[in-house]
Amino acid sequence: MLEVELDGDGECEITGLGSLADAGPGQLSFLSNPAYAAQLAATRASAVIVDEKSRGDCPVNKLVSSHPYVSFARASAIFHVTEKPPAGIHPSAVIDPEARIDPSVSVGPNCVIEAGADIGAHTIIGPGCIVGAGCVLGQSCHLRRAVVLYPGVRLGGNVRIDANSVIGADGFGYAFDGEKSIKIHHGGSVAIGDDVEIGAGTTIDRGAMEDTVIGRGVKIDNQVQIGHNCVIGEHTIICGCTAIAGSVVIGRYCIMGGASGAVGHISIADRVEVSAMSLVSRSIDEPGRYSSGTGHMKTSRWKRVITRFQDLDDMATRLRHLEKQVKKD
Amino acid sequence: MLEVELDGDGECEITGLGSLADAGPGQLSFLSNPAYAAQLAATRASAVIVDEKSRGDCPVNKLVSSHPYVSFARASAIFHVTEKPPAGIHPSAVIDPEARIDPSVSVGPNCVIEAGADIGAHTIIGPGCIVGAGCVLGQSCHLRRAVVLYPGVRLGGNVRIDANSVIGADGFGYAFDGEKSIKIHHGGSVAIGDDVEIGAGTTIDRGAMEDTVIGRGVKIDNQVQIGHNCVIGEHTIICGCTAIAGSVVIGRYCIMGGASGAVGHISIADRVEVSAMSLVSRSIDEPGRYSSGTGHMKTSRWKRVITRFQDLDDMATRLRHLEKQVKKD
Amino acid sequence: MLEVELDGDGECEITGLGSLADAGPGQLSFLSNPAYAAQLAATRASAVIVDEKSRGDCPVNKLVSSHPYVSFARASAIFHVTEKPPAGIHPSAVIDPEARIDPSVSVGPNCVIEAGADIGAHTIIGPGCIVGAGCVLGQSCHLRRAVVLYPGVRLGGNVRIDANSVIGADGFGYAFDGEKSIKIHHGGSVAIGDDVEIGAGTTIDRGAMEDTVIGRGVKIDNQVQIGHNCVIGEHTIICGCTAIAGSVVIGRYCIMGGASGAVGHISIADRVEVSAMSLVSRSIDEPGRYSSGTGHMKTSRWKRVITRFQDLDDMATRLRHLEKQVKKD
Incomplete structure (x- = not known):
């Protein structure tokens, strides 16, 4: 099962999982990020998922995997007790009579389900x-x-969405008439593929x-904003x-790093990775x-550097000028 | 009506609207962003809103406008079915008896309206x-x-606010006494003008x-944070x-680009535009x-460049030194 | 009390508080940020909290403090009417019979309290x-x-959390198996110390x-994201x-400035201050x-500068080359 x-x-x-540093007897750990390799020798875990290369450095029981992190992910599912409320509709939920809700569905307290909704x-x-x-x-x-x-x-x-995310609010579109902004009404919607997971406090506009x-298999973290008419390819993170x-x-298969961004009306190829806070x-x-x-x-150094940065065009011109002069000499 | x-x-x-690329028979489209001009010749829309300049390039029925995007915004209102729940208070809503609610107001399921609220x-x-x-x-x-x-x-x-926005939480103000942070209690509030629109997941502190x-006519997108005591001028975006x-x-009439920022206690003049992710x-x-x-x-290039960036002050000094030397020679 | x-x-x-510029008779103000010193002479406040140095410049009643902002914070508590709903459980709240709720607790309308919750x-x-x-x-x-x-x-x-914050959603952890992302199930939780305050729309993952x-005494503003397994030291802001x-x-005692960031798996020492929008x-x-x-x-200048920035490695090499040449000459 864990391969x-x-x-x-x-x-x-x-009986459970733990990090290399904190796991104790009865716990399974893993080594995937080389930054933590030094913790392997001292681990008190009962077993560790390692790759072939680290097998020799592991002082306890080993589960050798070609992809330790993947094996660990599978192990995490075994020990996890997933929330599984009983099927049925909580009496405090407000359900429109024209909603279609499969009998196997669980609807929690204080939910609102509007007309014509169809829940699998x-x-x-x-x-x-x-x-x-x-x-x-x-x-x-x-x-x-x-x-x-x-x-x-x-x-x-199989779509999972965490708390306080908002899917399908109007996109931010206005036409400026010279005096004021006139709203573009949004007639499109949002279509989310299979196996997508979306974190907490994320917004995806219609x-x-x-x-x-x-797209299918996309994973989106917390507090991400995705504007109107975006198309996110399959398995992108x-x-x-x-x-x-x-x-x-x-x-x-792209990865947009934390707090990164993209300006409007552009496209990004497959398998692009964008670093944290990069635009x-x-x-x-x-x-x-x-x-x-x-x-x-250090801010003290940074203050001097950004003054130079703002003069960089001038510096480049002077450098070119010097080069000509020295060559001439 | 569309001018x-x-x-x-x-x-x-x-019978509806569509983009230049995707519209079909019976749909109205528009050309405003020159980036999409190439799509005009091949459009299958029944009509397109264009400006005078693009009139000749439009192979279908034309609606010629001095501001195609404004005309399109007006058209979007015609084809949009706005949510219009019936007046009245849903039985699941919790309304304080001391709230004043006009009979024409619609209050949806599971709302809470506290004492003294006054709803027009x-x-x-x-x-x-x-x-x-x-x-x-x-x-x-x-x-x-x-x-x-x-x-x-x-x-x-005529103020519109989208889901999960929070207006009027306490500002982030603490006085540090040398050991701990002491809260500044916030006695002000938030005043929002006519025709303001606020997206989803936005927070505006009191x-x-x-x-x-x-100010009046301001449009605010999703996940924007506006700190305590800010004053945002009319029609700013x-x-x-x-x-x-x-x-x-x-x-x-300012435009703060996506993911931009402003540090505290500063002022920004009228008609300033700040680029995306600029501070x-x-x-x-x-x-x-x-x-x-x-x-x-490319990250490989960027890694070399930022090393140089951190040495920029040194580089500038050396350049100045060289200039003196070459001049002397 | 105010020291x-x-x-x-x-x-x-x-009878109340006001800023130096706007306070009127009966109001108390303060001077702490030197940027506002010029407003002191013209204030119409009835009294101002000032430090020893500004005492002479204050034309009205003075409350002299070694830390005017701390004294002002204490004054703000005196004039603030804190929300204090009566103890008891609102009839619209949905409380699991296995939750333990102290009789002095107030539970508002439309709350949901699940099994085994324990509220002090x-x-x-x-x-x-x-x-x-x-x-x-x-x-x-x-x-x-x-x-x-x-x-x-x-x-x-004594923990305060503002609206729409989400504590304890799953961390963003996936193992990529070459084709798709496999979820890491999260068995940890979130532990928040005494006297922590958290703003609106913030997310802290388990x-x-x-x-x-x-840690104890930490203050977190709006729309902050804190990833899984972070440890935030006491009194950090x-x-x-x-x-x-x-x-x-x-x-x-760190300060992370507005819209700042930190990449994963790093540590930051005590008493570090990170500027706004710094990574x-x-x-x-x-x-x-x-x-x-x-x-x-100005964007016009910036466009030239960033072109040079991208060539900075080349510029540095050329500068070094020139230096050698000039020295040789």
Whole structure:
């Protein structure tokens, strides 16, 4: 199940998980990030998932895996008790008579489900969620708590959304008439594929005319903002606090680092990785890793450096001038 | 109504809107962003709103406008079915007997309206909203879903707020006594002008002594943070994920780009535009466009560049030294 | 109580607070930020809290303090009417029979309190809050409105959390198996110390195996994201919109400026101050002030500068080359 080879005591009983530094007897740990390799020798875990290379350095029972972190993820599912409220509708929930709710669905206290919503088998709507009119949810979804789906949002199967995320609010579109901003009404919606997971406090706006689209297997962290009409490719990962403006097309298997951003109306190729707090300010056509920013330094030094930075065009001109002069000499 | 001149078949029936690339027969599209000009020739829309300059390039019925995007915004209102729940108070809502609610108001399921709140005619309080004690809402406001107004917040007329926004929480003010932080209690509130629109997951803090003020016609996107005692001038636009610290005064008709920021206790003149993810770190006195940041590049190159950046002061000194030497020679 | 020395009319009655610029008769103001010193001479406040140095410049009654801002914070508590709903459980709240709730607790309308939650004396659960199964809240906490605590979260005493914050959602952890992301289930929780205050719309994720820990006296502003397994030291201050990745250890008495960030798996020493919108991209071992970024400038100039920035490695090489050449000459 974990796709590992046992090297050690097959009778050793594992009752839980722990980090290399903190695990104790009966616990299973893992080594994946080399930064923690030094902790392996001293671990008190009963067993550790390691790769072939670290097998020799592991003083306890070993589960040898070609991908220790993947094996560990699988182990985490074994020891996890998933929330599983009973099927049925809590009496405090307010359900429109025109909503279609599979009998296997669980609807928690204080939920609101509006007219025409259609909720698939084994889906869990946690406490305090609001499912707008005409929303369609696939099978085995889980809105964990206080999620808001605006009308017409569509989720595939096995979609998980954490607390206080808002899917399908109007995009931020205004036309300026010279005096004031005139709202663009948004007739599109949001379509979310199978196996998508969305963290807490994230917002995904509905499209102006077509839908905003989140591809299958995409994972989105907390407090991410995705603007109207974005298309996010399958299996892309978007870390916390990332801000993606409207009409951005992001490829498959990308990673947007924490607090990164992308300006509107650009596209990003497949398999692009953007560093933390980097801004993608024009389209990226090639896979690879991209960054912006300056790295941190002592503020005293930084104050001098940014003064120079602002004069960089002048410095470059002077350098070119000197080069000519020295060459001439 | 759209302020356009028809150039084509006046009998053509339009039933909806679509983008240039995706619209089909019966749909109206528009061309405003030159980035999409190439799509005009191939559009299958039945009609397109264009400006005079693009009229000749449009192969279908034309609606010629001096501001195509404004005309399109007006068209979007025609085809939009706005949420319009019936007047009255849902039986699951908890209404303090001392709240004053106009009979034309709609209060949705699971709302809480506290003592002394005063809600103007035709306002809609969507599901799950909490309106604090003593809040005053003007006419025709719409709190869409799960909006939280802290006590004493005042909204003008025609204010729209999207889901999970929080208006009027305490500002982040502490005095450090050498050992711990002592809270500044906030006696001000938040005053929001007519025609303001606020996206989802946005927070606007109440003032310490005076109010935080959002001017008439201001449009604020999702996940924006506006600190205590800010004053935002009329018709200013604040894009998503922008962070504005306390006591910032922003002028009229400004545009704060996505994920931009402003440090505390500064002022920004009228008609200033700040680029995406740029930080305004001191007051800006002149209108115009301002930016910070570095632009993105391949991470491999970026790593070399930022090493140089940190040495920029040294480089500048050496350049100056060389110049003197070469001149002397 | 304010730890001040009165210099003026001891009979003067103070009925409220005001800023130097806006206070009128009967109001008390303060001068702490030197940026506002010019407003002292013209103030119409009845009394001002000043330090010894500014005493001579104050034209009205003086309360002389060694820390005017601290004295003002104490004064703000005197004039503040704190929300104090009556003890008891609102009939619309949904309380699991296996929750333990002290009789002195106030539970507001539409709250949900799940099985095994344990809520200490004098705690206030404001309207619309969701307290997950097995959560433990100390005495005199205040969840102001619509706060979500996931199962198993533990709060010390005197913890305040503002609206729409989410504590204890799963951390963002996935193992990539080459085709798709496999969820790391999170068995840790969040432990929050005494006297912690958390703003609106903030998210703090639960740990993967151990807990995420927020130390005593920490103050966290709005829309902050704190990743799984972070440890935040006592009395640290985290300003709005800050994004802290997973497994970051931050020391005591630090200040993370607004919209700042820290990448994952690093540590930050005690008494470090990070500037607004700066990214901490590697561990910081020494106390002091740190910054990243470029400072803002006119966009026209900035566009030239960032072109040069991207060539900085080349410029540095050419400068070194010139130096050698000039020396040789």
